[in-house]
Amino acid sequence: MKRKNGKLLSHIVLVVLCVIIIYPVFWWLGAVFKTNTELTSPDIWPKHPTLDNFPGGWNAITGYSFGHFYINSFKLILSVLFTSILSCSLVAFGFARMKFPLKNFWFSIVLLTLMLPNQVTIIPQYVMFNKFGWVDSYLPFIVPHALAGGIGGSFFIFMLVQFIRGIPHELDEAAKMDGCTSFGIYWRIIMPLLVPALVTMSIFCFLWNWDDFLGHMIYIQSIDKYTVGLALKVFVDAQSSTPWGQLFAMSFLSIMPGTIIFFVAQRYIVEGIATSGLKG
Numbered sequence: 335m336k337r338k339n340g341k342l343l344s345h346i347v348l349v350v351l352c353v354i355i356i357y358p359v360f361w362w363l364g365a366v367f368k369t370n371t372e373l374t375s376p377d378i379w380p381k382h383p384t385l386d387n388f389p390g391g392w393n394a395i396t397g398y399s400f401g402h403f404y405i406n407s408f409k410l411i412l413s414v415l416f417t418s419i420l421s422c423s424l425v426a427f428g429f430a431r432m433k434f435p436l437k438n439f440w441f442s443i444v445l446l447t448l449m450l451p452n453q454v455t456i457i458p459q460y461v462m463f464n465k466f467g468w469v470d471s472y473l474p475f476i477v478p479h480a481l482a483g484g485i486g487g488s489f490f491i492f493m494l495v496q497f498i499r500g501i502p503h504e505l506d507e508a509a510k511m512d513g514c515t516s517f518g519i520y521w522r523i524i525m526p527l528l529v530p531a532l533v534t535m536s537i538f539c540f541l542w543n544w545d546d547f548l549g550h551m552i553y554i555q556s557i558d559k560y561t562v563g564l565a566l567k568v569f570v571d572a573q574s575s576t577p578w579g580q581l582f583a584m585s586f587l588s589i590m591p592g593t594i595i596f597f598v599a600q601r602y603i604v605e606g607i608a609t610s611g612l613k614g
Contacts, residue, residue: 365582373578384579388587391580394569398557400584403565410472410561411543417480418490418539419532425482426494427520431506441495447488460552470555475543485542485549490535497531498524530602537599541592562588 360378366387368380392400428434429441463474478484482491501524509519547563554560557568566588569581 362582363586365579366586368579370577370579387577387579387583390577391569391584394577394580394584395557395565398565400562400565400587403560403562406559407544407561407563410475411540413472413476414479414484414543415536415539417476418482418484418487419536421480421482422487422490422535423494423525423528423532424520426491426498427524429491430495430498431519431524432516444488444491448492452485456552463553469553470559471553472559474553475546475549485546486538490539493535494528494531497528501527533599533602537595537602540595544592 357378361376364378364380365373367383367385368375368387369382369384372380372382429437429444459474460469463469466473468474468477475484479487505523506519509523514522545563550561550564551567554564560568566581566585569584
């Protein structure tokens, strides 16, 4: 009985804590359908729900709709995603399959960058990109990812290396006997087998770059090139009296792509990481 009572008490405490933690999220979802006059109410659901916040917020910024900022976001992230897949897989193939001087040393350097906070490199990177004339463009995001850097580059290399090491070397030897070059082995043998890990990498790359508000705010200056996160910031700054319901509605739409991808591809995330780790 004591053990059962202890478990019951633990569950009650956990449920109460979950309700406290989740309450702000539910209040935010309810605020999407509230008018400004109802936002001061602690009630989760509005007494008079309205959908006017969505069309009003969609066209709240003069001269632009949020569709324009969504297009900008997808242009940037798809470019980053494409370059990351090619560069990180190629670097991982080099570390996993090829022999060159100081290979272990350079791989250790790559792993050490995982522990380097992004805040440490913000100023030198900005100075460098400013000298290149890349500020107010998407190049500060695309070029580092094209060189197997950028957000999560080191982690992606490590994950793909672990996966490639689990692919039998006999496939490489058979390809060499058929006259296949090193790049041919990478492109024809390794890349098709690397698809599960690449799917996991793509999901992480999309989510992390979609949420990179700080990086977008530092390098993108023209409103015509703003992403969704920056558009929400302009939305607040552009209003003398902020219609919070419209802002909450647009912030709700801004998290939908990442949320949908996460729940749809959650199984692939777990399988990709587990497979990479076990085959290492």
